[in-house]
Amino acid sequence: MPVNNNYIVVFDFETGGLNTSTLEPVQIAAVALDPRTFEEVDFFQSLMRPLDMNNLQAEAMKVNGLKKEQLTVAPEQGVVWEQFCKWVKKFNRKGKGRSSLLPLPIPAGKNIRKFDLPIAHRLCKTYGMVSDKGNPNIFNDRITIDLEDFLFHWFENSDELISYSMDEGVRPFFGLDTQPTHDALVDTRQTALLIVKYLKLYRDLLTRKDKNGDRLIKFAGSCKGK
């Protein structure tokens, strides 16, 4: 397998509800990470005007801190989604010397499998960003990086993390700024920071060598262990 050359796009929706099938997305923020250096190379952020302002739930709006007046003048959902998809497409990778299983960027975030990706897929289908078979085609559909998985791996044998919630558990534990910013891009960057921390940890573990230059972690079928 070649090394990964697919960009990683960490993204997050702020929404006016909790049901991914019916909620109104009101904001999207994303950062793109270079697959070799994990550096942030670009970002995307925008408010999105809901299709139905009456569909906004007060509790959800309290969480995201946005006001209806802001959303009334925000760009239309369809236009924003089209722009976001074009932005993501900039990070598609094809061509010789950069083989990947699928050239599309890898989606990443916190709880994106259950929350953000279903919303993204719904929007793709609504606005026609689908393949010939009708499947959403902006992200790599084989690999997903979810911070929830990492949190489990880190803490499944520990009770140090009091909560998987960013506000209550994750930010304080990892020393991130806990002041509510109501800024989706700041939140996305914090998520990206933790994802990069985890990925770098794995890279370091797999390549760490002893004083003789031999790998510390070896596998039976791998000549790379020599």
Place this chain on the structure above:
Amino acid sequence: MKQEMYTFACGCQWPIVGPPPRPGALPLLDIDTENLPFCPRVWEILGQGDTKGVFQLESYLGKKWTRMLQPESGEHIGALGSILRPGCLRAMVEGVSITEHYCLRKNGQEDIPPYHPVIDEILKLTYGCLCYQEQCLEIARRVAGFNLQEADALRKSIGQKIPEEMAKCKILFLEGAARQKVVPQEIAEELFNWIEKSQRYQFNKSHAMSYGLIGYDTAYCKAHGPVYQFANWLRFGSDKPDPLQETWELVQDARQHDIQVNPPDLRMQEAHFQTDGLQIWFGLTDIKGVGEKQMGPIRAAIAQAEDCLQKKITDWSWLDFLFFCSAGLAVSLVIRLIKTGALDWMKQPRQWMLDQLDHWSGLTDNEREWIAHRELAARGLLAMEVLYPLPEAPVAPEEPVLFADENEVKAYKENVKKYKARLRNHQSKCEKILLQREQKLKPYACLEDALVDVGKTRSEGGGTATKKRTGIIQSRLSLLQNKTSLRVDRPDWIAWEEEELLGVALTCTRVDAFDSRDVNTTCKEYAHGKIGYMVLGVQIEKTKEIKTKNGKNPGSLMAFLTVSDSTCLLANVVCFSNEYKLYRDLLREGNCIYMQGERHEKNGSFIIKKVSLMEK
């Protein structure tokens, strides 16, 4: 009148038939390619292994063995055509290939073992190596008394490898040798075996010499007119099996020769690679996905816009191109032009231009036309009467001479009523339009200003047909005005897109995105012979891992690498096993690294001592 001659540094002289295309370039010369002189400069570049573009010697093997051989004559360059073939490379004598024997003996590094005076004379020009089929014919003629026809029959029989035929040939050869008594019978037998084995790798000399002649011609042109030669090779690179790869190799080689190769430039409107004698530019059809058929629409769109704007493309701003030229071209074409730098002369980031194009393309044809006309009017190039034409006045209903009945009277009165309403409406519209004609229009400073204007409905004086369109345009405007993403060009993005569309990164490389303060040597400086302890900042193009057979740790892994920076490619980088064990994970294709090391004394390879990832 005496013809003025141009004299090269090597002493070659050719008549001048025209001035140089620009100061500093070669003048136009009348070079007789049928009568090229013997030029030491040609042997010099061949001896350096500088064989890209040289007929039959372009490959890795051609480069390597030309450098080993150090050809100095037509005989040598012709022989390369024979000894480079796989058969010769695999044919071993005392553990060394025929090819290597030839090179070593030519350079006096190996003695030519005498065999027999007759054979030594036949093989004199090839240093005792049996390289050519013609030499076999000569041996058959001199040793076995064959005439040339019989000798050629012998060659064919052996070549067909039919055991019965070969047995017959052997008998005839030995009988002939016995009659001629030129060599003892044992030597005759040995010679026949030698001929039999050599059929596997021999080439015919006439072919080899023809190839050598063309090889010399191409090397001569490369030595004396490299810019023109590279432009030609690039032009014909599209005929190669892998045009993008060919382009990449040629541009890397051109860089080694200090020839600048530039991205395409829309202002030139050239379809193919072209040169001004000092630099080379990509043509528009050298962009992947842009074909000859698109040149017509490109030139037509430019001509039309120049006519409209009354100024040449060289004086255009970004808005001039966007409003007046891009509409005549497919969006995908314009995207390729932007990504490859064909519009860089507008001095705007490519990502920014793509973003602007995207929003412009999101308008309808009518909206784009509205903006274009308004802009022309603002510049005084379109009359306000044309921009704001008065609507046609409603036609009054014709009064019949005689009404048939009461219904007709009623209908007529109704029509008159409607007509009067339409007339009032028409007058109101005309008043508004006349007011619009009075306004002093300013040219748009940016696309955002144009979207503000066009985003109003027609009744409000804008260019959109419906409120829905107004909403969409306002959304686009909001996205343009707010910082939704970075619209700056990252070096790695530019390099990536240029590699995809042109085959090679021209404007910058991925390495340019990193901190180069610790770098003390470029690839080109190294290629030009710099010595000492060096630190290079490079991108790894290729890593070839092999298991060592000899040395301190036989069976361990080492690697040969090809790396590059913005100056050129370096193909002879070596990481021995001790260092490879430490740095293997960093030496992956695509990684940008600092590599520290020294030049190998004998073969000039860069020997890696230390590696670290480049940082920003």
